[in-house]
Each structure stands twice: as structure tokens, then as C-alpha cells.
Amino acid sequence: MSSSRPRSVHVRAPGKINVFMRVGSLLEDGYHDVATAYQAVSLYEDVRAEHADDFSVAVQGTVDTSGVPTDDSNLAIKAAKLLAKATGYTGGVKLTINKHVPVAGGMGGGSADAAATLVACDALWGTELHREKLHALAAQLGADVPFALTGGTAVGLGRGDELSPALAQGQFQWVLALADYGMSTPEVYSELDKHRERHKQDIFPSEPQPNVDANVLQALRAGDPRMLAEALHNDLQAPALHLRPELAEVLEAGEEAGALAGIVSGSGPTIAFLAPDLDGALEIQVALSAARMTALKVTGPVHGARIVHD
Incomplete structure (x- = not known):
């Protein structure tokens, strides 16, 4: 050495x-x-x-x-x-x-x-x-x-x-509503399979190899939060809400506080609210905090793993 x-x-x-x-x-x-x-x-x-x-x-x-x-x-x-x-x-x-x-x-x-x-x-x-x-x-x-x-x-x-x-152009303003519990990713995926089986008469069968919708990429490229809000989508959201029905109230609270849209991140339970701008994000954070939720304001995109020189 x-x-x-x-x-x-x-x-x-x-x-x-x-x-x-x-x-x-x-x-x-x-x-x-x-x-x-x-x-x-x-x-x-x-x-x-x-x-x-x-x-x-x-x-x-x-x-x-x-x-x-x-x-x-x-x-x-x-x-x-x-x-x-x-x-x-x-x-x-x-x-x-x-x-x-x-x-x-x-x-x-x-x-x-x-x-x-x-x-x-x-x-x-x-x-x-x-x-x-x-x-x-x-x-x-x-x-x-x-x-x-x-x-x-x-x-x-x-x-x-x-x-x-x-x-992705510019910066997107997000408010995260954090839960005081975690969720098991395998359990949420398993619930998705059950959800699809239960509703197979009403929903289109899923493809083996899915793709990202073009309108998501267009919204990111334009740096347009309103366009991105229309395109937010997560197949794991329905099973996460089925396992934890209280998340529906969190989604409602954020949207009432002015979020353009809310989405369960990954397999949950964190919910990410997309704000129209910085002022909007601060308002959402204050409203959720007042409702006794743990809310953090974050921005994206940011760089990946980097050395920090202390």
C-alpha cells in the first residue's frame, strides 16, 4: 500500500x-x-x-x-x-x-x-x-x-x-411524505400479481417486456412539471395502497395542499409529490407537516455517488 x-x-x-x-x-x-x-x-x-x-x-x-x-x-x-x-x-x-x-x-x-x-x-x-x-x-x-x-x-x-x-432539463421540486414503517418489495410485487389475477376481466394483460411511455421522456426533456404530473405512473401503487390503505389519505392530503400529482415511489411507502415550483413545494411541506406527517422538500435530478472532500 x-x-x-x-x-x-x-x-x-x-x-x-x-x-x-x-x-x-x-x-x-x-x-x-x-x-x-x-x-x-x-x-x-x-x-x-x-x-x-x-x-x-x-x-x-x-x-x-x-x-x-x-x-x-x-x-x-x-x-x-x-x-x-x-x-x-x-x-x-x-x-x-x-x-x-x-x-x-x-x-x-x-x-x-x-x-x-x-x-x-x-x-x-x-x-x-x-x-x-x-x-x-x-x-x-x-x-x-x-x-x-x-x-x-x-x-x-x-x-x-x-x-x-x-x-432532463432544469430542476423538479418534490415533497416526500415519509412513513414511519417500511414495506417489503417482494410482498408488494406478490400483491400486484394477485391484483392482476383478481381484475383480469377488467384490465389489459401486462406485457412481458414493458416500455417507458414517450410522454414521460418528453416531459422530463422539457423540464415541465405540469406535463410530468400528467405522465406519472406506477404499477406498484395499487398493490401498495391495497396493503396500506392509509396511504390513500396521504395522497389526498398532498394533492389538496397544491401538489400537481402524487405517486408512491417504487414499492412504497414513501409518497413523492410533484410541486409546480419552489413556493408550491414549501406550501405542500408546511401543510403536510401541520397534518403531523414527516415531509421533506427535495429537488431532482442530482448526480450519483461521489467522493466528498471533507
């Missing part, structure tokens, strides 16, 4: 909102292909990596972290071990995660931790992998990890990890 190697590396990675999500039909392997448009928003995870002989992670933050594992099942530990294996690095790492993205909230917080860990360990260990190689490792860790690495606005196909950047 060269003496110029850093003693610790701090990386920040963003949470995400799925502004569009279509889920394909259930495949034989038990998974679904998706077509999603991701936007990285200004709610971040902070990961600090320090040299160690073995692999460990400590988790703290402004959200409830009691459900986050600190053993080998933690996605950040998996990321560090995957990078060590891929590069032949023989040491370990001590990770400290400061979480601000809600746990199991449909915003990809764990994926952001994994992406930040890849960047942090690569810099700490001096393994200097090309971005494409880091991206390939990220894809092995989960569908949302490559997006947390790149950030911005992107279209995800396949399992969500086949990414292509989407042009």
Missing part, C-alpha cells in the same frame, strides 16, 4: 424516485421485467470507509435504522466484498453509514449505500476500476445500485439495471 493512499474516504449517494414504473407479467423465474424512469433526488446516504483487516459496518442516521442488518447480509458489506474479490484485494474495510433515505421506503437507500461503498472502497484501496467495471459490479448487487452510481435521470429496463440516461 502506497503512503499516498487515503486513511478514509467519504462518499455521498442519492435516493431515487421512480417517476414512471411499469411492471411486466410474471416470468417463469418468478421475477418481472420493468420499465422505469428514475430521478435521483437531494436526499443522500453518507458512507465513510476506513482501512481494516476484516469487514464491518455501523449504521446511524436521521431515519429509523433499527431494521438495517449489520452482518454479511448488509448490501454495503456485500458491495465491499464483491469489489475485494473482483480486484484481488486482501484487506477489509470499516464502513460507517449515515442514513437519511428511509429504510424499506421505496427510494433505494440500501442501493445508494452499496453504490457509495463501491466508490469509497475503490478510492480507499487504490483499485482504480473503470466506471464500466464498477457499473457491472453494481448490477450484480441489485437493480437500483447502478442507478445510484450514475444518478441524474435515467430509463431502466430489464430488472431496472439496463440503464440509459434520459435528458
